[in-house]
Amino acid sequence: MKTVSNTRIVVVGNGMVGYKFCEKLLSRKKDGQDFSITVFGEEPRAAYDRVHLSEFFAGKSADDLTMAGVDWYAENGIRLFLSDPVVDIDREEKLVRSHHGHIVYYDYLVMATGSGAFVPSIPGVEKDGVFVYRTIEDLELIQSYAKKARKGAVLGGGLLGLEAAKALLDLGLEEAHVVEFAPRLMPRQIDDAGSRMLQSQLESLGLQIHLSKSTQEIKGDDRIEGMQFADSFLDVDMLVISAGIRPRDEVAKIAGLETHPRGGIVVNSQLQTSDPSIFAIGECALAHHMIYGLIAPGYEMADVVATMLTGGEKEFLPYDMSTKLKLIGTDVASFGDPFVEEPACRTIRYENKAKGIYKRINVSTDGKTLLGGILVGEAEQYNMLLQTCKNKTILPPDSEDLILGSRGGEEAGAGVMSLPDDALICSCEAVTKGMICHEVGENGHQTVDALKKCCKAGTGCGGCIPMVKDLIAGVMKEKGVYVRNVICEHFDYSRQELMDLVKMNGLKTYGAVLDHHGKGDGCEVCKPLVASVLASLWNENILEKDRAVVQDSNDRYLANIQKGGTYSVVPRIPGGEITPEKLIVIGQVAQKYGLYTKITGGQRIDLFGAHLGDLPDIWEELIGAGFESGHAYGKSLRTVKSCVGSTWCRFGVQDSVSFAIEVEDRYKGLRSPHKLKSAVSGCVRECAEAQSKDFGIIATDKGWNLFVCGNGGAKPQHALLLASDVDKETCLRLIDRFLMFYIKTADPLTRTATWLNKMEGGINYLKAVVVDDVLGIADELERDMQNLIDVYKCEWREVVESPELRKRFTHFVNTPMKDPSITFADMREQKRAKEWA
Amino acid sequence: METITDTINAVTWHMACFVDDIPEDGGGCAFISGRQIAIYNFARRGEWYATDNQCPHRQQMALSRGMIGSHGEEPKVACPFHKKTFSLQTGQCLNDDEYRINTFPVMVKENRVYIGL
Ligand code: SRM
Ligand SMILES: Cc1cc2nc3c(=O)[nH]c(=O)nc-3n(C[C@H](O)[C@H](O)[C@H](O)COP(=O)(O)OP(=O)(O)OC[C@H]3O[C@@H](n4cnc5c(N)ncnc54)[C@H](O)[C@@H]3O)c2cc1C
Ligand code: SF4
Ligand code: FES
Numbered sequence: 001m002k003t004v005s006n007t008r009i010v011v012v013g014n015g016m017v018g019y020k021f022c023e024k025l026l027s028r029k030k031d032g033q034d035f036s037i038t039v040f041g042e043e044p045r046a047a048y049d050r051v052h053l054s055e056f057f058a059g060k061s062a063d064d065l066t067m068a069g070v071d072w073y074a075e076n077g078i079r080l081f082l083s084d085p086v087v088d089i090d091r092e093e094k095l096v097r098s099h100h101g102h103i104v105y106y107d108y109l110v111m112a113t114g115s116g117a118f119v120p121s122i123p124g125v126e127k128d129g130v131f132v133y134r135t136i137e138d139l140e141l142i143q144s145y146a147k148k149a150r151k152g153a154v155l156g157g158g159l160l161g162l163e164a165a166k167a168l169l170d171l172g173l174e175e176a177h178v179v180e181f182a183p184r185l186m187p188r189q190i191d192d193a194g195s196r197m198l199q200s201q202l203e204s205l206g207l208q209i210h211l212s213k214s215t216q217e218i219k220g221d222d223r224i225e226g227m228q229f230a231d232s233f234l235d236v237d238m239l240v241i242s243a244g245i246r247p248r249d250e251v252a253k254i255a256g257l258e259t260h261p262r263g264g265i266v267v268n269s270q271l272q273t274s275d276p277s278i279f280a281i282g283e284c285a286l287a288h289h290m291i292y293g294l295i296a297p298g299y300e301m302a303d304v305v306a307t308m309l310t311g312g313e314k315e316f317l318p319y320d321m322s323t324k325l326k327l328i329g330t331d332v333a334s335f336g337d338p339f340v341e342e343p344a345c346r347t348i349r350y351e352n353k354a355k356g357i358y359k360r361i362n363v364s365t366d367g368k369t370l371l372g373g374i375l376v377g378e379a380e381q382y383n384m385l386l387q388t389c390k391n392k393t394i395l396p397p398d399s400e401d402l403i404l405g406s407r408g409g410e411e412a413g414a415g416v417m418s419l420p421d422d423a424l425i426c427s428c429e430a431v432t433k434g435m436i437c438h439e440v441g442e443n444g445h446q447t448v449d450a451l452k453k454c455c456k457a458g459t460g461c462g463g464c465i466p467m468v469k470d471l472i473a474g475v476m477k478e479k480g481v482y483v484r485n486v487i488c489e490h491f492d493y494s495r496q497e498l499m500d501l502v503k504m505n506g507l508k509t510y511g512a513v514l515d516h517h518g519k520g521d522g523c524e525v526c527k528p529l530v531a532s533v534l535a536s537l538w539n540e541n542i543l544e545k546d547r548a549v550v551q552d553s554n555d556r557y558l559a560n561i562q563k564g565g566t567y568s569v570v571p572r573i574p575g576g577e578i579t580p581e582k583l584i585v586i587g588q589v590a591q592k593y594g595l596y597t598k599i600t601g602g603q604r605i606d607l608f609g610a611h612l613g614d615l616p617d618i619w620e621e622l623i624g625a626g627f628e629s630g631h632a633y634g635k636s637l638r639t640v641k642s643c644v645g646s647t648w649c650r651f652g653v654q655d656s657v658s659f660a661i662e663v664e665d666r667y668k669g670l671r672s673p674h675k676l677k678s679a680v681s682g683c684v685r686e687c688a689e690a691q692s693k694d695f696g697i698i699a700t701d702k703g704w705n706l707f708v709c710g711n712g713g714a715k716p717q718h719a720l721l722l723a724s725d726v727d728k729e730t731c732l733r734l735i736d737r738f739l740m741f742y743i744k745t746a747d748p749l750t751r752t753a754t755w756l757n758k759m760e761g762g763i764n765y766l767k768a769v770v771v772d773d774v775l776g777i778a779d780e781l782e783r784d785m786q787n788l789i790d791v792y793k794c795e796w797r798e799v800v801e802s803p804e805l806r807k808r809f810t811h812f813v814n815t816p817m818k819d820p821s822i823t824f825a826d827m828r829e830q831k832r833a834k835e836w837a
Numbered sequence: 838m839e840t841i842t843d844t845i846n847a848v849t850w851h852m853a854c855f856v857d858d859i860p861e862d863g864g865g866c867a868f869i870s871g872r873q874i875a876i877y878n879f880a881r882r883g884e885w886y887a888t889d890n891q892c893p894h895r896q897q898m899a900l901s902r903g904m905i906g907s908h909g910e911e912p913k914v915a916c917p918f919h920k921k922t923f924s925l926q927t928g929q930c931l932n933d934d935e936y937r938i939n940t941f942p943v944m945v946k947e948n949r950v951y952i953g954l
Contacts, residue, residue, distance in 0.1 A: 452932045459919065459932070489908070511862075511881070521881050523906030524915035524922065549863030553902050553917030561917060565898050811898075813858040813865040813876075821873070821891075821898050 006034045009309065010096055010106040012086045012251065014041030016050055017282030017298040018112030019067045024306035026076055027729075033310060037078045038104045040096070042085035043135060046070050051295050056139045057167050065136070089255035091275055110305060111265055111273070111280040113248035115291070120155075120243055124218030129238045133164045142240065146171040149238040153177040153227060155215065157185040159325060161242035165207050166329060168240065177208045177234060179227065181243075184211060189323060189334040193351065194374045197358035201330040201377060204356075210234065245293055247284045260286045269315045271305055279305045288318045297321075312727070322386050330356070331379035336372025336389040337362065345371050348400050352377075359403040361385070368394055370402070386768070393764055417474040425471065426464040431457040436468060440475040447472070466750055470758075485747060488525040490518045495673065495748050499533045508538055510550040528552040529748045532635055535671030536743045539788045541798050542671075543805055554633035557809065558796055559615055562608060564833040565822055567615060569595065569607040570632035571622050572668060575642040575660035575680070576603030585625040593618055596830045602639035602677070604630060609831060611818045616806045619796045629796040631669060635749070637676045640664035641689065645682030645699070652682035654699030659728065660688070663697070666732065669792045670739065673746040673755075677712075691719045694752040695735055700724070704731045708738055708766070711753035720756075720763045723771055733782060737770045740781035841951065848942060848953035853887075856948050864914065866890045866901035867952065874941060874952055875901035877925060879912055885943040886925040887952050892916040893936045900938070 009025070011018050022037060029035065041047070048065040056065065063069075073080040081102060088097040095105045117132035119125055129149070131142050146152065152168040154161045157180030168176040178185070184195035185202075199209050210229075217228040218239065227234045247264040249257075258266040258274040264286030271279045271287065281301035283293055292298065297319035307314040322335035338360070341347070345362040352358075357377035364371055370389040375382055385402060388395070395402070421434030435455055439445040445454045448468055452458050458465045473485070485494050493501070498517060507513050513530050514522055522530075527550035535542055542548075542555055554560050559567035571586070586605055590597045593614050595607040610618055619629075631637060640663045643649065645656030660680035670676070679688040680697045689712075690696025696707040702725040710719025723734055746755040759765060768774040799805045811819040824831040839852035853867035853876055861880035866873055873890035890901050895918060903914045905925070912925040922931045923938050930936035942953040 449932055453934075459921075490906075520909075521879070521905075521907035521912065523908065523913070524904040524920055527904050527906065546861065549860050550904065552904075553899070556902065561899070561902075808860065811866060812868045812873075813854045814867045814869075817868065819873075819898055 006036060007309070008105055008107045009035055009037045009110065010104050010108075011037065011039040011110045011112055012096065013112035013114055013248075013282070013284070014039050014043070014047045014080065014082070015112060015114040015282065016047055016067065016295060017114070017302050018110070019047035020299050021110060021112060021281060021302035021306055022073075022076075022078055023068070024303050025309060028306050028310040028312070030310055035309075038106075039073065039078055039080045040084055040086045040098055040102075041080070041082045043137075044083045045136070046073065046080065046082065048136065050134075053133075053136070053139065054163055054167050056136060057143065057170055062136050086251055089251060089278075091255055091278070094277065107277065108309060109278045111252055111278065111284055112282045112302075113251065113284040115245040115247045115263075115283040115293070117241060118244040118246040119241055120215075122215050122218055124220070124224070125241070127218055127220050128223035129220075130218060130224055131238070131240050133160060133167075133240050133242050142167075142238075143171065145238055146173060149173060151175040151177070151236045152238045152240070153179055153234060153236045154240045154242055155179050155227075156242035156244065157182070157209070157211070158188065158242065158244070159186060159323065161240075162186070162202070162325065164240045164242050165202075166205070168238075169206055173238075175208065175236075176206065177210060177236065178202070179210045179213050179215065179229075179234070181214055182211070185209065186325075186332065186334075189338065190332065190374045190376065191339060191360065193349070194332075194334075194358050194360065194376045197351070197353075197356060197376045198330070198332055200353075201356045205329050245283065245291070247286070247291055249284055252280070252284070264291050269317070270308065271301055271316055281305055287316055292319055292321070294321065294323065320386075320390060322389075330377060331375065331382075333375045333379040333382040334373070335382065335386045336370065338372045338374045340371055348403065350400075350403055361399070361403055363395065363399050367397075367399060370395060370399070373403075375403075386774075388764055417471070417478075425467050426457040426459075429456040429459060431455050431464075433471065436471050437475050440472050441479065446476065466747065466754060469747075487529055487748070488523055490514065490520045490522050490526045493517065495529060495533065496745050498530070499537070499744060502530075502533055503537050508534060508540065509545045509547065510534070511546050522550070528555070531555065532671050532673065532748070535636075536788070539669070539671070539791045541793070541795055541805075543795070543799065543808075548808065555635075557612060557615065558629065558633055558799065559610065560633045562833055564824075565819055566609045566611060566833065568632070569610055569615070569618055569622075570600070570604060570630040571627035572630040572664070573604040573639075574664035574668075575640060575657050577642070577657055577661060582625060582627070585622065585627075589618055589621050592621075594831070596832060603641050604639060606632070609824060609833065611811070611822070613810050613816070613818055616800055616809050620800045623794070623797050623800055628668070628794040634671060635674050636669060636671045637664070637667045637678070639677060640667075641677075641679035641693075643681050643685075643687035645680075649682055651685060652699070653701055654682055654704070656680040656682035656688065656697075656699055659697065659699075659704070662728075663732070663735070666789060667735075667739065669795070670743075670788060672739070672743050674749050674751045676739070676752070692716065693719060695719070695738060697731060703727045706731050706734055709752040709756040709763070711751050713751075715753075717753040717757075719753075722763075722767060734770055736785040737773075737778050737781040738766075740785045741766075741769060741777075744781075839949075850944055850951040850953050853950045853952045856945060856950060859950065862905065864901040864903065864905065866898070869952060870954060872954070873898055873901075874954075875903075875914070876943065876950060876952065877901075877905050877914065879905060879925070882912065884912065885945055885950065886912065886914075887941040887943045888914065888923065888925065888928060889938045891938075892918060892921065893930075893938060894919060894921050894933075 047067045084098045084100045086096045087099050097103050117134050152173045154165040157178045165176050165178045185198050213229045215227050219226040249259045249265045252265045253259050265280040265284050267280050267285045267287050273280050282298040304314045304316045325332040340362045348361050350359045359375050361373035362371040369392045423433045425433050439454050445451050458468050486492050501517055510530050531550045590607050596609050598606050600606045640660045642657045642660030646652030676694045678695050679690040679693045681688040681690045682699050690698050691707050692710045692712045696719050698705045706723045707719035708722045711717045823834050825834050841850040851869045859865040859876055859878040864875050864877040866875055875888050875890040877886045890898050892900055897918050899917050903917050905914045913922045915922045928938040928940040944951040
């Protein structure tokens with residue numbers, strides 16, 4: 001899309017989608033692009049959250065619902081006219097004229113006029129006490145009228161109608177009726193059986209449901225006194241009409257844009273109307289022959305137009321219309337194609353009248369994919385099912401498990417429990433699964449400590465401890481004992497629970513956490529765990545306050561302790577790119593302090609054999625030359641490997657080195673439940689091995705593919721695709737969310753691969769959370785990540801500059817002497833640590 | 838280095854360091870008569886302990902850099918190398934019966950820490 005130096009954009013309509021368009025346009029704007037944006041809104045206030053409109057009755061104020069206050073528009077240079085609808089568009093002159101007479105020229109015009117309530121032409125609809133349910137003003141009117149009314153009805157038993165009916169009950173009316181023309185409730189979302197179940201659930205909430213009723217007339221003098229149906233009469237004194245929506249295409253029509261006979265501004269997949277410089281988005285647009293009356297497709301439309309106006313390319317594809325009903329006191333959801341019938345599919349139904357549950361799934365005739373379904377009374381599996389359906393995930397052989405839950409009893413920990421008995425769990429001590437299960441089940445050794453003692457499992461490198469824990473849990477579960485994954489004897493919480501508590505209470509020291517939420521004096525399990533949680537929450541220097549002594553020894557001295565008691569030094573070399581000058585400095589430092597040097601598997605250089613007391617001096621020199629800590633000692637971001645990419649490589653399609661450096665700089669210092677590794681490759685040849693990383697990025701012709709939860713190491717696992725062909729910004733945004741979600745929910749010392757393996761719903765669920773934001777936490781995750789990034793400081797620099805912290809880097813407290821027990825051996829013109837005695 | 842001979846308990850008290858040389862709820866290592874002694878300031882309980890600095894598992898001079906804590910009522914230290922834990926009172930290894938370390942009496946007087954050898 002061509003953009004001129006100062007592009008004039010006029011947005012007609014300041015609803016949810018019109019607002020989102022402004023937001024997206026600003027965030028997608030690239031350097032050198034300049035827009036002057038004018039927005040006209042018909043309503044008296046700036047865009048607010050219509051989806052949660054009903055919460056107005058639950059006490060939310062108009063301010064609470066606001067998407068962004070008028071200040072936001074001013075700060076971003078957007079001219080906003082409220083209570084001032086556009087009344088005319090002159091397409092020849094490219095200008096709009098508003099009700100108040102403002103005339104604004106445009107290069108591009110964006111229609112975001114939404115829709116209004118559809119009011120059927122029943123005699124008497126104009127009477128007092130008849131309302132629609134669309135704006136804050138509508139709700140204010142309903143609220144004040146309800147004070148003197150006793151019996152209310154809603155015309156329309158669809159998604160919105162039921163929400164409105166529940167609102168009438170909550171407003172304190174004695175009777176609340178739902179009148180539906182069709183023979184069932186929510187006719188567009190659920191089937192007969194589902195509707196019957198829903199009806200009985202709603203009736204138990206106190207709603208009265210009238211189906212197959214066609215309203216002939218609204219009775220009463222000036223104000224409504226009842227509804228006359230063909231066969232009966234309903235005595236009510238107020239009525240809310242919720243019989244569907246009517247796209248607001250009237251201005252478009254006057255301007256001569258193509259509209260559909262049944263309403264809606266016709267657009268192509270670029271969301272252009274019949275005039276190429278005019279777009280239509282949201283509920284006023286008719287795309288792919290339909291009006292998308294939901295917010296998610298509206299936002300997607302906003303994104304498409306914002307992308308194109310900032311020079312990108314994007315298309316609006318037919319959008320999923322799955323919905324989950326909120327606020328009515330019972331769960332209702334439908335997804336995919338809820339109505340396909342046999343023989344076009346295989347349908348599985350589950351009905352439990354006593355509990356008010358009805359579930360239906362439609363599975364393809366070959367049993368491989370999920371086509372759609374309906375959930376009434378219990379919709380916990382909605383997100384999982386929706387993802388399964390959307391991604392065409394291959395179904396398990398017993399697809400009824402999807403709605404009934406697995407009945408084989410193997411759920412949590414099934415991963416390890418399904419291993420054969422002779423699988424080696426602790427390779428240091430050669431302990432098998434069978435031995436561990438035996439110790440747990442027969443000999444009653446049910447803690448990690450007990451197992452360490454009786455069979456030495458987990459006493460070597462400790463890498464198997466998470467698996468040992470799963471086995472304990474698995475065996476206990478088989479024996480019917482419920483085990484909570486608590487941290488240790490000092491904290492009766494899981495890591496995630498404790499993290500939430502620490503965050504809520506703003507605790508910043510180990511002592512405070514122990515005092516508030518623990519007992520006893522702590523230990524080597526909870527101390528580093530709390531230290532990591534504190535770092536992940538606040539990112540303050542890990543050695544300050546009382547935190548130094550609760551760090552694992554590597555973190556405590558900001559270096560890896562080696563065989564023999566010396567330490568290694570690993571400066572950060574982002575993306576593996578380094579100048580000759582810096583290489584020389586590393587060489588000089590190694591020479592001066594007598595260090596063994598080696599190129600690591602992570603594309604940087606490790607200097608081994610440093611005395612504790614030399615560390616601050618070594619780092620002072622490195623920092624002077626522009627290096628930073630590489631965090632090789634922390635449960636934190638290690639390296640972001642890169643391949644050379646398009647700058648030199650004849651196959652490269654993107655600049656992988658620059659992106660790797662950007663990613664590494666963004667997440668350096670980030671503390672997490674376990675270490676994090678990443679890589680960026682410049683094309684599908686994948687020389688950076690991104691698919692073996694916790695998060696890996698591979699360039700494509702169109703952008704970047706993001707893979708997550710890969711692992712090298714002891715149990716290699718390929719990373720899985722999280723998003724494809726995304727631009728850099730989106731890619732970083734998704735990584736922000738992914739990492740923060742991992743940090744918040746993973747068990748201690750669990751790599752992302754293991755975390756995913758244990759996650760119910762697996763990658764589909766992860767995608768739903770990270771990409772589709774089904775939990776509605778994406779903004780919070782991004783914000784939390786940004787906070788951590790904003791406060792990052794190189795912790796070695798802080799130590800070097802603080803005499804107080806520096807003082808702790810000595811082997812003896814009473815003499816400057818180095819540890820006399822340290823000795824080295826020679827090897828290939830360098831030195832090495834002496835063998836274990 | 839200052840020493841005090843205590844004939845009743847048959848130990849000699851060696852001045853090891855000042856109180857604030859050892860971080861609260863952490864440890865430090867002092868060089869005393871050619872030996873490396875780990876000293877712990879268990880501030881949370883208002884107690885001081887001293888043990889060998891060397892871990893008997895792989896003979897690493899590291900216990901003073903370990904994390905301290907409790908197992909039930911028992912105060913303990915964990916070796917940073919492979920996390921063997923030792924009672925600060927008895928020196929017994931708590932997760933491997935084979936190992937045991939020496940413990941030493943500690944006296945704190947006028948801001949000075951003394952170890953009895
Ligand atoms: C230095 C290095 C080996 C080398 O000479 O190349 C290395 C050295 C250590 N690795 Fe590694 N790993 C090194 C790259 C790797 C890689 C390759 C990579 O990153 O591309 C892997 C496999 C990839 C992966 O992690 O997914 C790797 C998988 C491990 C694992 C197994 C992790 C797992 O999930 O199974 C451990 C054990 C652990 O973390 O619990 C480990 C642990 C260690 C520790 C930290 C063990 C320890 O606690 O002392 C070693 C520290 C040695 C030291 O003296 O500093 N190292 N380690 C590499 C440093 C890279 C860097 O620049 O930071
Ligand atoms: C009670 C309620 C509950 C809902 N619940 C859900 C839900 O759970 N999930 C879901 O996905 N969706 C839900 N929706 C639908 C969702 O709110 C809409 O899809 C969304 O608001 C559409 O956004 P929009 O910007 O296209 O239209 P709107 O939000 O309607 O905004 C259009 C704006 O343009 C203004 N306008 C019209 N003509 C002009 C003009 N000529 N000049 C200037 N301004 C003009 C209008 O006054 C309005 O302010 C719900 C809707 C309601 C009413
Ligand atoms: S991954 Fe592609 S771009 Fe990168 S070095 Fe290999 S071939 Fe070149
Ligand atoms: S050296 Fe101390 S536990 Fe191994």
